[in-house]
Each structure stands twice: as structure tokens, then as C-alpha cells.
Amino acid sequence: MGNQVNLEEEAVGRRGREVQRDGEKRGLEGPKVLREECPSSRDLLNSLRQVEKMLAVHEASYQQGLRSLRKKISALHNSTMAIFRIGKNASCPKPEPPGHGRRLGRVFGIGHEVHFLCKPTYELIGPRTRVCLESLKWSGQQPMCRRVNGTSNSLASFSPAAPSSSSSSTSSFPVSAALSASSSTPASSSASSPFTLSSSSPTSSSPSSSVRPSHCTHFLGSTRCTCDVGFTISGRDNNICTDIDECLLFPLGQPGRLCVHQCVNTPGSFHCFCPAGYDLARDGRSCTDIDECENRMHNCTVDQVCVNTYGSFQCVTVECPQMKNATYIKTSSMRCERNPCMLGDKACTQAPNSISFHFLSVVSNMSAPRVLFRVSAARVLGDTLRFGLAGGRGRGHFSVQRSGRQTGTLLLVTPIKGPATLEAEVEMSELERNALLGRYLTKVTLFVSLHEF
Secondary structure (H helix, E strand, C coil): CHHHHHHHHHHHHHHHHHHHHHHHHHHHHHHHHHHHHCCCHHHHHHHHHHHHHHHHHHHHHHHHHHHHHHHHHHHHHHHHHHHHHHHHHCECCCCCCCCCEEEECCCCECCCEEEEEECCCEEEECCCEEEECCCCCECCCCCEEEECCCCCCCHHHEECCCCCCCCEEEECCCHHHCCCCCCCCCCCEECCCCEEEEECCCCCCCCCCCEEECEEEEECCEEEEECCCCEEEECCCCCEEEECCHHHHCCCCCCCCCCCCEEEEECCEEEEECCCCEEECCCCCCEEECCCCCCCCCCCCCCCEEEEECCEEEEECCCCCCCCCCCEEEEECCEEEECCCCCCCHHHHHCCCEEEEEEEEECCCCCCCEEEEEEECCCCCCCEEEEEEEECCCHHHEEEEEEECCEEEEEECCCCCCCEEEEEEEEEEEEECCEEEEEEEEEEEEEECCCCC
8 A cells, every 4th residue: 555655656756757847848949939039139230230331322322323413414504504605606617608609698606597609600519508506517518619511411410301290399598698699501401310400491581580490309209499599489380480579578668678778679689779979888788978078079169168968068158247236257167256345335245255156967857856066165254154045947956955064965856857957056155143244156057968877
């Protein structure tokens, strides 16, 4: 019985020890699994350092891209400002005219065109028009003029056996460039060729008339026809060039007129004429007055003064006035001075101390108001100086204003249509305590021309 109890206790003890060992074993395995799922602080620190390095690399790349973008924006800004600074002052080099030809156009700025023409019996090889590009270079190649021969086999004389009648495109040069134009007589011969640069059969007896043949190019069944400067395409098959009447397109009295005075149309061009007394200016459109007095083209006598006017001249005689109570002496060619008055002669003292003469030339319908003349006192003896309009023909066109302490101004207040001759008398009075000390008269004669130039 006792042995049985001891055996049972020993068995219980063994089972307890086994259970304890199993628990310890499981307890040891539990923390091991937990350590594998939760990284240590060192691992976390390493991960954070790797993320920090990655962010630093991305930041450096971003900064590099930002600097590159700033450089590109700065370069674009500098180039734009350079173009803006150049502006309209930039121009291409002056193109040379081709041999046996001429160049039309005097403005070589960006976007402007020049045109090229050849003398009669010569044909133009190359572009008829060149444009000044933003690179300050001319578009296309420099053209040349080549003599036209009736039997020549050059490209300009080839023509197809059966010209195409398909739709054609037309082009013409700007009218503003039509200062002059010349065209050569086209030569035409039959030849087999895939393309041609030729002129259609002429429809007028003379190439210098108002109707000329067009310059057509036939290529792969299509036709392109153009005209010389100053002509426009016409005709059923675009084979005719008709003269442009530039004088009709730009009449006198309108903005953009071609000629200041008279315009005469010519085939492919126009000519400006000026009235007598004017020369045609260098621009070929304006009129410049001829100074007959300076060029000694007048018929004034020795006692007369030649006054040049716009388009003509005037011979004037300056004489001192005859007054009852005062006498005058001519002290210069344009000035008369009063002799001393007798003591107590109030009528004499009321007469002008001096009279000056001035002659002005103006154009017709000159804009107003406008300053014509100024009168000034060299010195003032009294305490008051007054200016006024004493008289003269056409007083309604003039006015006198004070423009300074010692200066008065003669103004034109309304336009005057010429031809006309007007006079204005400007009076300057000097006073001391309202007592007249002296009067000084300036007579201004205005010669208004017939024309507005």
C-alpha cells in the first residue's frame, strides 16, 4: 500500500516536471517569435537613415532641375530683350542690285521687302522679292539678270507642247513698291520638258504698253502666273498683266498719296510733277521750293528787296511814311526812324518813334493758331510796356499776346487760303505813370502761296 502511494506520487511528480518543461519550452519559443516580428531600434535607425539619404538625393535632383530651368528662362528673357532693344532699328545689309537690273525699295528693316527688275532684253533669274528676316539676313538668293536670246534653250524659254488649263494661282507685287517697272520680251519655243518657266503669248504689240504677258510656270499639270511690279494679273487664263493705275489708287488729298502735287501714271509705274517754282525732291514725290532770290532768278531792281515765297518771289519797296507832323529817315533797308520833335509838338510825339518792316512767306491753309513773329524791347525806360494790334489788312486773322515782360507775340488765329497778301501792324508802347514815352511800330507783311507745300 505504501509502495503504491509512492509510485503514484512519483508518477505525478514526473508529469509535473514534464508539464513544467513543456511550459518552459513554450515560454522560450514565444519571445523568439516576437523578436522576429518587431525590429530593433538599430534597424529602425538604419531605415530612417536610408530614407533621409533618398530624400537628400531627390532634393539635390530637384534643385539641379530648378537651376537649369532658371538658366533657360534667363536666356529666353535676354534674347527677347535683345530683340526688343533692336526693335525697328535693326536692318539687313543693303542688297546690291543685279547687273543690268535695278532694286526697288529703300527700307531694309525686319519684315520689309525689296524687289528686283531687269532691263529690257534681260530676264531675271532668281527671286523677284526678298524679305529681311529676323536673323538680319535676306530671304532667298541674290538674283541675276541674263540676256534673252530668241533661240536660247534656257529654262526660261522652254514651253510644253500642250499647256495645262488647270486651275492656276496668281500673285502680284505691292502697289507701294511700283516706282518703276521694266519687262523683257519673252521668248517661246516648243520643247518636251516636264516643267517650264516661260511667258504666255503676248497680247499687246509692245512690252512697254499697259498690257503685258504674264510670267507663268507649268509644273506637273498646274500653272502659276505672276506679273511684273506695277501690273496685276487678268485674263481668262491669267495670261495677261494689266497696268495698275497708282495715281487712281492713291488720289491727291488722301492719306498715303503718292505725289504731293500731280501724279501721272505710266506702264508699271508713275511719275510725280511739281508746279512752277518747285523742284522734285529726292524722294521723287515731294516738291521743294526754288529760292529765286538766292539763285538770282528774280527781276527785282536795285532799290527793291527780293522776298522769296513758296513757289515764287516778290519784289518789295521799303519806303518811310509821310506824316504831317513828323518826318522819318531810313536808317537801314528795313527800318525808318523819326526825326526829333519840336518842343511842345504833341502831334509829333504821338507818332511812332520807329517803324520796322518784316516780310514772311507761308503756305496756303496753314494750321492755326501759330506763332508768326515776336517783338521785344531791348531796354525799358518807363514803368509799363504794352503790346497791341494797331492795324493792317486782314486783322481778323491775327492776334497779339504778351509772352514775356518785354516781349509780345503776333499769332495767326485762323487759316488763310492762298494766294493772298495780308498785313499786320504790331505796336509796342512805353509809358511812365500812364504818360506815353514812345511808340514803336512793326509792320509784318504775310505772303500766302497758292499751294499747301
